Amino acid sequence: MTETATTVPSKTAGSKSEQAYTAVKARIVEGTYTPGYRLVLAKIAEDLGVSVVPVREAIRRLEAEGLVTFERNIGATVSGIDPTEYLYTMQTLSIVEGAATALSAPLISAPDIARARAVNAEMRDCLQHFDPVRFTRLNQDFHSVLFEQCPNPHLLDLVHRGWNRLASLRSSTFRFVPGRAHDSVNEHEALLQLIESGAGADAIEQAARRHRSATLDAYLQQANHQEHS
16 A cells, blocks of 8 residues: 555656656747746746646756756756857767768668758748747758768767757757858758768768858857957
8 A cells, every 4th residue: 555655656756757847848948948047946836737846856857968057046047058168069069960960871761851851941931931949940850850860879869969958049049140041941952962962971971060060150250249249
């Protein structure tokens, strides 16, 4: 009797913790909770209809992923990425994602190409009435098609870690550099054509790296301009 009473709540708590984690992470990724936003556990628990315990567990997981930080006398806040941290993350991601895309290329099927092209078409349509949150989500969907076939699980894990570090900026990257969005769509099509044509791994890797680096350069240039304006 006692064992049953102990087991059931633990499963329920785990389920609620997962729900809280998913909900809070989604709000960070989508930009509802912006960098610097204070995460008041009691308020979040009330919004989600759960106790504070699963919310606290969720916040700890998000802290481990780098999406949340604890500040003295403030508590839990949504992490921001300063230009230096963004630089290092994007430099690393350009290398590992470029390599993962090159290794994936021979395994990417015609339906995969068609799916990526359909996503890119949605991104192009999105340019008409620019929605940076939707555009950035589609951008991740596009690139996932190209690198998820990577046969090296360690390399793929590094790519996922890079995207997770950028999660708090996914909703705002293209808001900072909206002009970059137009070029990004065109570069996507060029990358697809390289893969379709059976181009060598080096050519595909370099194209993927240049694509990522161009976004980094545009972001840093804009950040530098804002700092000195």
